[in-house]
Amino acid sequence: MKLTGVHFLLTYRCDLECDHCFVWGSPKARGVFTIEQIKDILVEAKKLGTVDSISLEGGEPFLFYPIMVKAVEEAVKLGFSVEVLSNCYWASCPEDAKVWLLPMAKHVELSLSSDLYHGESWQIEEVKNAVKAANELNMKVGILAIKYPKAKAPCPSEIEGAKVGLYDLMYKGRAASELAEEADKKSWREFTECPCEELVDPERIHIGPLGYVHVCQGISIGNAWQKPFSKIISEYDPYENPILEPLVRGGPVALVEKFGLPHDEFYADACHLCYAARCLLRKKYPDVLGPDVMYGQFE
Numbered sequence: 001m002k003l004t005g006v007h008f009l010l011t012y013r014c015d016l017e018c019d020h021c022f023v024w025g026s027p028k029a030r031g032v033f034t035i036e037q038i039k040d041i042l043v044e045a046k047k048l049g050t051v052d053s054i055s056l057e058g059g060e061p062f063l064f065y066p067i068m069v070k071a072v073e074e075a076v077k078l079g080f081s082v083e084v085l086s087n088c089y090w091a092s093c094p095e096d097a098k099v100w101l102l103p104m105a106k107h108v109e110l111s112l113s114s115d116l117y118h119g120e121s122w123q124i125e126e127v128k129n130a131v132k133a134a135n136e137l138n139m140k141v142g143i144l145a146i147k148y149p150k151a152k153a154p155c156p157s158e159i160e161g162a163k164v165g166l167y168d169l170m171y172k173g174r175a176a177s178e179l180a181e182e183a184d185k186k187s188w189r190e191f192t193e194c195p196c197e198e199l200v201d202p203e204r205i206h207i208g209p210l211g212y213v214h215v216c217q218g219i220s221i222g223n224a225w226q227k228p229f230s231k232i233i234s235e236y237d238p239y240e241n242p243i244l245e246p247l248v249r250g251g252p253v254a255l256v257e258k259f260g261l262p263h264d265e266f267y268a269d270a271c272h273l274c275y276a277a278r279c280l281l282r283k284k285y286p287d288v289l290g291p292d293v294m295y296g297q298f299e
């Protein structure tokens with residue numbers, strides 16, 4: 001695997017519970033990386049020789065601010081570039097937002113969520129405050145927005161000068177449970193490939209505080225608290241993984257067919273069918289299809 005990016009799901013906890021969130025971020029979610037665990041994964045990532053970027057996300061990583069700042073420091077020490085994703089709940093005004101950003105201003109690129117799932121308008125006030133602060137601190141900043149089928153106004157191309165990237169909604173995680181029913185649907189037969197993740201040779205991987213290493217959120221290829229992260233990555237073979245093998249061969253349709261799973265006739269997208277199929281297989285493959293929080297179970 002030519003891995004270049006490691007994404008830390010620093011915590012699954014979030015101050016919000018957005019309908020589209022595919023990791024089920026919530027105030028109810030528990031757990032956060034310890035500093036030692038972060039250091040361990042960074043050293044393991046360095047060993048691989050191909051990883052050059054680290055992303056800190058969640059949940060909402062600013063909820064564990066000192067741990068997040070320490071993670072930035074440790075990643076920078078090892079020569080990684082660092083990106084932090086946030087919903088900006090902390091940016092009550094530009095002046096205070098500067099105080100939050102200052103300790104990492106020299107090293108971090110910000111990716112901020114602003115859309116109609118996170119707030120009432122495409123341009124959330126707190127995000128505007130954070131962008132103004134980031135601009136004053138000369139930080140790189142971009143906006144991440146998710147398409148909203150019933151939007152009354154178009155998504156802006158910039159917020160306070162920061163470019164907005166508009167991405168498709170993916171119907172997995174909470175989005176599958178909360179939003180798929182309303183969506184336009186297609187025959188399940190159409191979903192013969194995974195459209196979003198490079199499953200054969202992933203360039204990025206997510207790791208959460210329970211140690212699960214995910215090629216797609218909720219599909220684990222090992223637990224880094226049980227086996228060194230570098231070993232999990234170097235031994236990766238999707239054809240040996242009971243869930244990934246069919247997904248690589250023929251997408252969610254092959255996953256359903258391999259296990260003879262019951263299914264509906266129509267689904268919102270490939271992720272919707274994939275997520276529904278995986279929910280039915282969790283008891284059989286708890287180590288691959290976890291942790292519980294990725295499937296909306298908080299206890």
Ligand code: SF4
Pocket residue numbers: 172193194195196197216217219247252270271272274275
């Ligand atoms: S099809 Fe499945 S594996 Fe691919 S991105 Fe969607 S949920 Fe993930």
